[in-house]
Amino acid sequence: MTASPRGRRASRPSGDERQRAIVEAFETLLRTRAMADIAIDEIAAGAAISRSAFYFYFPSKQAVLLELLDRMVTEVDERLATIGVPGDDPAAWWRASIGVFVAVFGEHRSVTVTLAEARATVPELRDEWARRSTRWVELTASTIVAERRRGRAREIVDPRATSIALNAMNERVLVASFGAELPALAADDVLDVLTDVWCTTIYGTPRP
Amino acid sequence: MTASPRGRRASRPSGDERQRAIVEAFETLLRTRAMADIAIDEIAAGAAISRSAFYFYFPSKQAVLLELLDRMVTEVDERLATIGVPGDDPAAWWRASIGVFVAVFGEHRSVTVTLAEARATVPELRDEWARRSTRWVELTASTIVAERRRGRAREIVDPRATSIALNAMNERVLVASFGAELPALAADDVLDVLTDVWCTTIYGTPRP
DNA sequence: GAGAAAGTCGACACCGTGTCGAAAGTCGCC
DNA sequence: GGCGACTTTCGACACGGTGTCGACTTTCTC
Numbered sequence: 001m002t003a004s005p006r007g008r009r010a011s012r013p014s015g016d017e018r019q020r021a022i023v024e025a026f027e028t029l030l031r032t033r034a035m036a037d038i039a040i041d042e043i044a045a046g047a048a049i050s051r052s053a054f055y056f057y058f059p060s061k062q063a064v065l066l067e068l069l070d071r072m073v074t075e076v077d078e079r080l081a082t083i084g085v086p087g088d089d090p091a092a093w094w095r096a097s098i099g100v101f102v103a104v105f106g107e108h109r110s111v112t113v114t115l116a117e118a119r120a121t122v123p124e125l126r127d128e129w130a131r132r133s134t135r136w137v138e139l140t141a142s143t144i145v146a147e148r149r150r151g152r153a154r155e156i157v158d159p160r161a162t163s164i165a166l167n168a169m170n171e172r173v174l175v176a177s178f179g180a181e182l183p184a185l186a187a188d189d190v191l192d193v194l195t196d197v198w199c200t201t202i203y204g205t206p207r208p
Numbered sequence: 209m210t211a212s213p214r215g216r217r218a219s220r221p222s223g224d225e226r227q228r229a230i231v232e233a234f235e236t237l238l239r240t241r242a243m244a245d246i247a248i249d250e251i252a253a254g255a256a257i258s259r260s261a262f263y264f265y266f267p268s269k270q271a272v273l274l275e276l277l278d279r280m281v282t283e284v285d286e287r288l289a290t291i292g293v294p295g296d297d298p299a300a301w302w303r304a305s306i307g308v309f310v311a312v313f314g315e316h317r318s319v320t321v322t323l324a325e326a327r328a329t330v331p332e333l334r335d336e337w338a339r340r341s342t343r344w345v346e347l348t349a350s351t352i353v354a355e356r357r358r359g360r361a362r363e364i365v366d367p368r369a370t371s372i373a374l375n376a377m378n379e380r381v382l383v384a385s386f387g388a389e390l391p392a393l394a395a396d397d398v399l400d401v402l403t404d405v406w407c408t409t410i411y412g413t414p415r416p
Numbered sequence: 417g418a419g420a421a422a423g424t425c426g427a428c429a430c431c432g433t434g435t436c437g438a439a440a441g442t443c444g445c446c
Numbered sequence: 447g448g449c450g451a452c453t454t455t456c457g458a459c460a461c462g463g464t465g466t467c468g469a470c471t472t473t474c475t476c
Contacts, residue, residue, distance in 0.1 A: 018423090034329050039463060053424055055465070113328065120325035120387070121242050130390040137391045154408070161401045164391050168384060169377030176376060179328070182338040183345045183372050193369045200362070200409050226454090247432060261455055263434070 019057050021047040026064045030110040035061060035118060062122045068111050069125060073132045076104045086143065090152060090208050095195040101170060102191050109178035116175040133171075137163050144202055154204040166198055227265050229255040234272045238318040243269060243326060270330045276319050277333060281340045284312045294351065298360060298416050303403040309378060310399050317386035324383040341379075345371050352410055362412040374406055 025046025029038045040061060044054040058064050079100045086093035105112045119125045140163035147153035156162050173194060176184040185193055196206045233254025237246050248269060252262040266272050287308045294301035313320045327333045348371035355361035364370050381402060384392040393401055404414045 036329055040465095041463080049423095050425055051464095052426075052466085056423065060465090117325055117328035120321065121244055126389070134391045154413075157404075158397070158401070161393055161397055162405065164393055165377055165381055165401050165405050167391075168380040169373055172376040172380035173373055181334070183342045183375075185369055185372055189366070189369055193366070193373050196365075197370065197373050197405075197409050200412065201405050204408065204412050205362075248434095249432080257454095258456055259433095260435090260457080264454065268434090 018047060018049060018053075022049075022054065022057055023064055023067055026061070027068060027108070027111055030114055035065070035114050062118060062125065065111070065114060065118055065122070066124050066128060068108070069115055069128055072104055072108055072111065073128075076100055077132075077135075079104065080139075086147065090147060090203070091195065091199050091206070094198050094202075095191065098170065098194050098198065099191055101174065102194075105174055106178070106187070113175055113179045116171070133167060137167050140167060147202065152208055153202050156202070162201065166201060169197065170194055226255060226257060226261075230257075230262065230265055231272055231275055234269070235276060235316070235319055238322055243273070243322050270326065270333065273319070273322065273326055273330070274332050274336060276316070277323055277336055280312055280316055280319065281336075284308055285340075285343075287312065288347075294355065298355060298411070299403065299407050299414070302406050302410075303399065306378060306402050306406065307399055309382065310402075313382055314386070314395070321383055321387040324379070341375060345375050348375060355410065360416055361410050364410070370409065374409060377405065378402055 022043060026038075026043050029042060029046060038061070040054050041051050043061070043064070044051045047054070058067075080097065083093070083096055083100070115125065115129070119129055137160065141160040144153055144156060144159040144163060148156065148159070173185055173190060175181075177187060177190050199206045199208060202208075230251060234246075234251050237250060237254060246269070248262050249259050251269070251272070252259045255262070266275075288305065291301070291304055291308070323333065323337070327337055345368065349368040352361055352364060352367040352371060356364065356367070381393055381398060383389075385395060385398050407414045407416060410416075
C-alpha cells in the first residue's frame with residue numbers, strides 16, 4: 001500500500017525500530033571510522049540483524065546517510081524558524097542563526113564530516129544538500145537586502161553571491177573544525193569568528 | 209639506490225614517461241567520472257600498460273592523486289612567490305593572490321573536486337593539504353598583521369583565526385563552483401566576490 | 417486455521433583490489 | 447657475443463565487500 005517495500009520512508013508500523021536501530025548503529029560506527037571502512041556487515045551487527053536484513057530496510061549505506069542528513073537539516077530548519085527577524089541587535093541575530101548550525105551539526109560531528117565527503121559521490125545527497133542550502137542562501141540574501149533597506153548594511157553589489165560565499169565559509173569551517181583538520185578553528189572560537197566575518201562583511205563593522 | 213622501487217618519487221630515468229602517462233590518463237578520466245568509479249584497469253589502459261604494471265609505478269589511485277596535488281600546490285606556491293607584498297593598492301594585491309588559486313585550481317577542476325572529497329579518507333592527502341594550507345593561512349595572517357601595523361586594516365582580534373575562515377571560504381567556494389554544485393558562484397564571479405569579502409573583512413571596506 | 421504480508425536468512429555471483437612469482441626485455445662489461 | 451644484474455611486464459591468484467535471489471519463518475487478519 002505505501003511506497004516500495006524497500007524505500008527509505010516505508011513507515012512500516014513494526015520494523016520501524018529496526019530502521020531506527022540501523023541509523024543509530026551507523027552513526028555510532030561513524031564516530032570511530034570513515035564510511036568507506038565500515039562494512040554493511042558491521043552496521044547490521046550493530047542493529048542486531050543479519051546483513052541481508054539490512055537490505056530490507058535500506059538499499060545502501062548511502063541511503064542511511066541520507067536519512068541522517070534529513071534529520072539534521074530538519075532540526076536546523078525547525079530551530080531557525082523560531083529565531084524570527086533581526087531586531088535592534090543584528091549582530092546577536094546573526095550569531096544566533098549561525099549558532100543553530102554550529103549546535104546541530106556539532107551534535108553530529110562525524111555525520112557532518114562524512115556528509116561533506118560523500119556528497120561529492122552520491123547524487124541523492126548532493127541534491128538534497130543543494131535544496132536545503134539553497135534555502136539558507138536565499139534566507140541570508142533576503143535578510144541582507146532587508147538590512148540594507150533599513151540603512152544598516154553596507155552597499156553590497158550582489159547580496160546573493162555574497163551569501164553563497166558566507167554560507168560556503170561556514171560549511172567548510174565547521175567540517176574542518178569537526179574533523180580536527182589542520183589548520184582549523186578551535187570549537188570554542190568557531191561561532192565568534194564566523195559571526196565577526198559575517199557582520200563585517202555585511203555591515204562593514206563587526207558590531208553594527 | 210634511490211628510495212623504494214615502488215614509491216611515488218622514484219625518479220627512475222626511464223619509465224618516467226610511463227609515470228607521467230599514468231598521471232595524465234588519470235586526470236583525463238577524472239574529467240568524466242568520479243574517482244570511486246574509475247578502476248585501475250582503465251587508468252592503465254589509458255596509459256597503455258597493463259593493470260599490474262600500474263602497481264609498479266604507483267601503489268594506488270590515491271598515490272596518483274597525491275602526485276597531482278603536489279604539482280598543483282607547487283605551481284600555486286611558485287606563482288605566489290612572484291607577487292611580493294601589498295603596495296599602494298592592497299585590494300589589487302589580495303585580488304592577485306586569490307587569483308592564483310582561482311587560476312591554478314581552475315585549470316584542474318576535476319582534480320580539485322576529487323581532492324576535496326578524497327582528502328577526508330586518505331591520510332597522505334590530508335597531511336599534505338594540511339601542510340600546504342597552513343602555510344597559506346600563515347601568509348595571510350602575517351599580511352593582515354602587517355596591514356594593521358600600517359594602519360590600513362581594521363582591528364582584528366585574532367588574525368590567524370580570521371585567515372583560517374577566509375581561506376576555508378575560498379576552498380569551499382572554488383570546489384562548489386568547479387563541481388557545478390548548487391548553489392554556487394558562477395566562474396566569472398568567483399574572484400570578484402571573494403576579493404570583496406576578504407577586503408571588507410580585513411579593512412572594513414571593499415576598496416581600502 | 418488459512419492465507420497474505422512482513423521480515424529474516426544463507427548462499428551465490430560479481431567485481432575491483434593488491435600481491436606474487438615467473439617471464440621478457442635492457443644495459444653494461446668482460 | 448654472451449653473461450649477469452636490474453628493470454619492467456604480465457597472468458594468475460586470493461581476498462573482501464556488494465547486491466540479489468529464493469526459500470523459510472513469523473505475525474497479523476479475516
